[in-house]
Amino acid sequence: MGFYFTKDGMNAVLKRLMDEYLVYAPIRMIGGGAFSDTNSVRYGQISKISDIIFNQKSEYSFKEILLPLSQTLFFFTEDQVKEAEAPKKGAIIFLRSCDLHAVKRLDEIYLRNGFEDYYYKRLRENVKFILLGCQNPFENCFCVDMQTNTIDTYDASIEQAGDGYVMDNHCNAWESLLSSHCLNQQDVQPSHVTETGVHVKIPDGLSIDAANSKMWDEYDDRCINCGRCNFVCPTCTCFTMQDIFYTDNGKVGERRRVAASCMVDGYTDVAGGGSYRKKNGQRMRFRVLHKVYDYKERFGYHMCVGCGRCDDICPEYISFSHCINKLESVVKEVGDNNA
Amino acid sequence: MHNEYMPYLSEIKEVIKHTDIEYTFRITYEGAVKPGQFFEVSIPKYGEAPISVSGINNGIIDLTIRRVGKVTNEVFERYVGDKLFLRGPYGNGFDVENYKNKELVIVAGGTGLSPVRGVVEYFSEHPQEVKKLILIAGFKTPKDILFLEDFERWNKKAEVILTVDQAEEDSTYQVGLVTEYIPKLSLKNVEEAVAVVVGPPAMMRFTTQKLLKTGFLEQNIWISQERKMSCGIGKCGHCKVNDTYICLDGPVFNFTKGR
Numbered sequence: 065m066g067f068y069f070t071k072d073g074m075n076a077v078l079k080r081l082m083d084e085y086l087v088y089a090p091i092r093m094i095g096g097g098a099f100s101d102t103n104s105v106r107y108g109q110i111s112k113i114s115d116i117i118f119n120q121k122s123e124y125s126f127k128e129i130l131l132p133l134s135q136t137l138f139f140f141t142e143d144q145v146k147e148a149e150a151p152k153k154g155a156i157i158f159l160r161s162c163d164l165h166a167v168k169r170l171d172e173i174y175l176r177n178g179f180e181d182y183y184y185k186r187l188r189e190n191v192k193f194i195l196l197g198c199q200n201p202f203e204n205c206f207c208v209d210m211q212t213n214t215i216d217t218y219d220a221s222i223e224q225a226g227d228g229y230v231m232d233n234h235c236n237a238w239e240s241l242l243s244s245h246c247l248n249q250q251d252v253q254p255s256h257v258t259e260t261g262v263h264v265k266i267p268d269g270l271s272i273d274a275a276n277s278k279m280w281d282e283y284d285d286r287c288i289n290c291g292r293c294n295f296v297c298p299t300c301t302c303f304t305m306q307d308i309f310y311t312d313n314g315k316v317g318e319r320r321r322v323a324a325s326c327m328v329d330g331y332t333d334v335a336g337g338g339s340y341r342k343k344n345g346q347r348m349r350f351r352v353l354h355k356v357y358d359y360k361e362r363f364g365y366h367m368c369v370g371c372g373r374c375d376d377i378c379p380e381y382i383s384f385s386h387c388i389n390k391l392e393s394v395v396k397e398v399g400d401n402n403a
Numbered sequence: 404m405h406n407e408y409m410p411y412l413s414e415i416k417e418v419i420k421h422t423d424i425e426y427t428f429r430i431t432y433e434g435a436v437k438p439g440q441f442f443e444v445s446i447p448k449y450g451e452a453p454i455s456v457s458g459i460n461n462g463i464i465d466l467t468i469r470r471v472g473k474v475t476n477e478v479f480e481r482y483v484g485d486k487l488f489l490r491g492p493y494g495n496g497f498d499v500e501n502y503k504n505k506e507l508v509i510v511a512g513g514t515g516l517s518p519v520r521g522v523v524e525y526f527s528e529h530p531q532e533v534k535k536l537i538l539i540a541g542f543k544t545p546k547d548i549l550f551l552e553d554f555e556r557w558n559k560k561a562e563v564i565l566t567v568d569q570a571e572e573d574s575t576y577q578v579g580l581v582t583e584y585i586p587k588l589s590l591k592n593v594e595e596a597v598a599v600v601v602g603p604p605a606m607m608r609f610t611t612q613k614l615l616k617t618g619f620l621e622q623n624i625w626i627s628q629e630r631k632m633s634c635g636i637g638k639c640g641h642c643k644v645n646d647t648y649i650c651l652d653g654p655v656f657n658f659t660k661g662r
């Protein structure tokens with residue numbers, strides 16, 4: 065069912081939802097941009113509808129709500145462990161189509177790949193998603209080519225319309241709340257992008273042989289392995305387990321998991337000082353082929369959702385989409401080498 | 404909903420010292436486990452480390468641990484009666500069914516013997532289930548040899564080649580790399596024989612090359628791979644190689660997949 069709300073009506077709805085949920089959306093952080101002196105848009109809690117930034121891409125994605133950068137798993141003493149409690153409230157996340165597609169990738173790893181992840185699942189079960197319609201693409205977006213520009217698995221959608229907001233609702237539990245605060249009911253179709261400025265073509269015939277290409281070497285020097293491309297990516301899910309204790313000689317502490325990056329030193333270190341993928345170009349290869357090749361080999365669809373955030377954030381102006389577009393010649397190069 | 408990250412306590416029942424830095428800890432564990440599988444062993448404050456089971460006996464498992472860093476140093480501070488935290492077992496492990504009624508050659512380098520030790524034990528206890536059992540175990544020097552007392556026992560049930568890379572003049576051990584013995588093996592039908600190779604990456608590479616050259620078929624070779632791991636359960640990403648998660652799909656691979 066679709067609805068039109070005035071600003072006040074929308075805020076009344078939000079107020080009610082906040083009894084049950086923490087509400088997260090892209091908001092403006094003053095002075096926190098990727099490049100100094102810029103303001104960034106990141107995810108944070110909102111209290112009113114005007115907190116939401118509708119007309120800019122968020123620099124970081126929503127994923128930290130489901131996978132906190134640092135998450136306590138349990139508390140320990142020398143011979144006892146006690147599970148960390150779950151948040152009492154559920155969450156509502158406002159996000160765009162590409163990001164809602166990214167949720168499917170997070171679910172794939174955390175709910176299905178091997179074991180079910182207890183901590184992810186207990187958050188995930190209590191999360192609702194409100195889709196932010198996209199009237200125009202942003203810089204570096206390539207969702208259309210990744211087929212992530214439309215989606216209908218949202219709980220509700222929202223868009224600005226004049227001085228008010230339009231919503232399409234899929235969540236039965238919200239139906240009466242929304243009807244009672246709307247100005248009127250109407251048909252609503254969330255907007256979606258049909259053309260982007262950036263295009264990518266993932267070549268047919270891509271295989272793991274692409275790893276042997278010389279093309280990756282160019283990133284050895286260009287990339288400074290800062291890992292930002294991983295941290296902003298809504299589909300990167302890696303972490304490292306970490307024990308911390310509260311005082312130096314104390315016996316009480318906690319085990320956490322902390323977001324990790326395959327671009328940063330130490331990711332693959334093993335005993336005896338060994339480490340795989342020492343060069344930055346090889347790390348780039350690992351990341352890029354995971355996003356647009358080997359994840360699909362395992363799960364049947366591409367990992368990258370085309371949000372372009374890795375391009376937006378890279379301090380060295382390394383473009384992921386340009387790199388994808390080089391794969392066509394990589395396929396030729398390694399094909400010729402094999403021939 | 405099960406919380407796979409919560410570890411449980413296990414008591415150390417016995418400690419066997421092989422070398423200065425390699426001990427076997429016999430600890431309590433109730434439940435099914437296969438050779439080649441691993442546990443995440445942890446000590447609060449120090450963290451977790453994946454360790455393969457090197458022996459399986461009613462209610463007791465063996466972990467053979469090399470002291471290399473934060474967690475393993477701390478494990479070496481524990482003794483009989485002390486406790487370790489565990490979670491697992493994880494990984495696929497070896498499936499002994501693959502080797503039954505075959506001529507089986509096991510090639511182990513150094514600590515690589517621990518994950519396959521369970522397979523050697525199984526077939527030395529059930530010798531009628533294999534056509535032939537050959538173990539080639541290589542260590543750097545005589546003082547690096549692990550499970551010395553087991554070799555005497557295995558010698559009675561299997562063809563055992565214990566070799567060291569280097570030794571003093573008067574040493575009683577054979578000196579040579581594991582690969583040197585492969586062409587000399589007396590096998591009835593090398594194309595049907597099966598091989599298991601576990602050890603450091605370079606040793607596994609040379610050994611599998613030699614096996615193939617000697618006539619073993621790719622699909623009859625199994626290897627066990629080690630990679631950095633953090634979660635052991637397909638979540639953290641550290642062990643991923645191409646589209647494979649070593650912790651879930653391995654660590655044991657048929658050579659056609661694990662190459």
Ligand SMILES: Cc1cc2nc3c(=O)[nH]c(=O)nc-3n(C[C@H](O)[C@H](O)[C@H](O)COP(=O)(O)OP(=O)(O)OC[C@H]3O[C@@H](n4cnc5c(N)ncnc54)[C@H](O)[C@@H]3O)c2cc1C
Nearest residue numbers: 333334335336337452453454455468469472473474475632
């Ligand atoms: C499937 C699997 C089975 C294993 N089985 C055994 C076993 O039976 N016995 C045994 O002694 N060891 C085994 N290992 C290796 C063992 O896990 C590492 O030696 C251990 O994690 C080091 O932890 P630490 O805290 O003591 O050392 P740290 O202080 O963490 O590190 C010391 C050194 O070890 C490296 N290291 C860290 N984690 C690993 C890792 N997962 N694998 C290899 N090196 C690592 C570090 O990079 C560093 O160079 C196994 C590893 C895997 C993945």
Ligand code: SF4
Nearest residue numbers: 287288290291293378
């Ligand atoms: S590609 Fe760019 S953002 Fe990613 S690690 Fe390299 S320099 Fe950092």
Ligand code: SF4
Nearest residue numbers: 297368369371372374
């Ligand atoms: S790889 Fe880049 S474009 Fe693709 S989902 Fe991640 S951040 Fe977005």
Ligand code: FES
Nearest residue numbers: 635638639640650
């Ligand atoms: S060890 Fe974490 S995914 Fe394999």
